[in-house]
Amino acid sequence: MSRRDAVPMLSVSNIESYYGPIIAIRGISLEVPRQQIVAVLGANGAGKTTLLKTISGIMEPEKGAVMLEGQAIGGDDPAAIVRKGVAHVPEGREIFPLLSVRDNLRLGAYTRAVADGIAKDMAMVFGYFPILKERAGQMAGTLSGGQQQMLAIGRGMMARPRIMLLDEPSLGLSPLAVKEIFAVIRRLNVEQGVTMMLVEQNARAALELADYGYVLELGRVVMEGSSSRLLSSPDIQEFYLGVKEGGQRGQRRWKRRKTWR
């Protein structure tokens, strides 16, 4: 796969982000090629969510550049970035609990000035998530966790995004629901041509879905590669997939630990 040829959908170079005086991202560079699914893996506090927030303009990058199809968007306000085609599906779903499912979806299309096509897009979302159609009039806070995640993704689709930033869509869901959600993410990628950037702790599920993966640790990219390469990498297997080796495990582990540093 030739990754560096065309202008990527999204490229981030050397960005740094801070929470007050505390640095959360220390110079991350990565690329998300058009129409691909790229996974970003890492433990708690690795900077995954901060990375997405920096891309979608909720946080401002202190240094570095964020480019959407070659156009700089770093430091723009969130509304402008949504309008340019970046939909952020946040961690913990963050739906509007007291509004109906339909109104939640409508708000996803907020930045689209004209109402044309909104009904069509809602039908498209209902096509992918039939349960949302059944519950269209219901308050979103009464949905189950899996349904709320579907709503969050559907709401993101209503912005007609070119790229969707998915922050831990598997968080707190049953394995069955995770499977269902990931299948739809794949279909949206293939059928609607939406590029996906997927942040996950569930490394195996994410890598099975993605084309390419990055591993973050303490605000840096420590490893990257095609999904198949990452899946077979011993470091990833041990630290993220929980594959245990027999024999002198303790010894090996000590030696292997953090070979990327």
Place this chain on the structure above:
Amino acid sequence: MATRIGTLASAWLAAYGGASDLESLQLLVSGLANGCVYGLIALGFVLIYKATEALNFAQGDMMMLGAFVTLGLTNDHYWALPFWASVPIALLLMGAFGYVLEVTILRRMSGQSQIAVVVLTVALGFIIRFLAGAIWGHEPQSLESPIAGVNVRFAGLVLGLDEVAVILVTIVLTGLLYLGFARTRLGLAMQATSQNQLAAYYMGIPVKRVSALIWCLSGIVATAAGILLASKGSIDPNSGFLGIKAFAAAVIGGLGSLPGALLGGLVIGVIEPFAARHVAAGFSQVVPYAVLLLVLIIRPSGILSQVRDKKV
């Protein structure tokens, strides 16, 4: 809600029925009219609290200022503009005042503790009171409005046109607000911002502008309340303290519920005249707050609160 008021009314009538039927009904109407004013001020509290999680203790003073602006425009003693021209101008001016207040002062407070915002708005209230006193004087004045001092006879009742107008305007205003919130794109965005500010940012909703518009809206609603109050009686710079009663109303109704704010206002408004009639003087003023205490004990989140457990 209409049925609630209905049952409330019939309960009062049952308790004080017989010969004093008519009198009770008249007390009820004037209580409802007062309650509507409280309710409108409370509506302003709730609007701002829902959208920005700030408690605006200057809400009563904004009401007072709105009344004085209208008075300054229309009274013969001042600019002597026609009443029906002064009202939209005053609403517009006060809407702009609310907007500018948010943009220049309140916005700087984002990220500060809620208490800091409360203290700030209390201070704003003092400043507004002082300004109004400096411009229009400290004497009580009445608004020269066409609805003041006219009586209408209705089914044997003698009602002040002002009282009827207050009730009608409140119903219309509440209806408009309800429709605006439920049906328009901006209204939906305001609801979204109040329910989940972070997610509103993710949707590309201009959250800051929405907050400013909320302050604008609450300035307009406060002015409507002020105009109604000032044509019903008189107004002076200290009328802003009515805001405390309105705050109690908002709490009774469940801080965060628009219909609740109105209901809370009506409860307090109706209780007052009956308490004044049937409870010994000196104690009667305490009754609304006793009710507040009772509501807080029985239903701490208010009558119509939207209580929910946050799902993670």
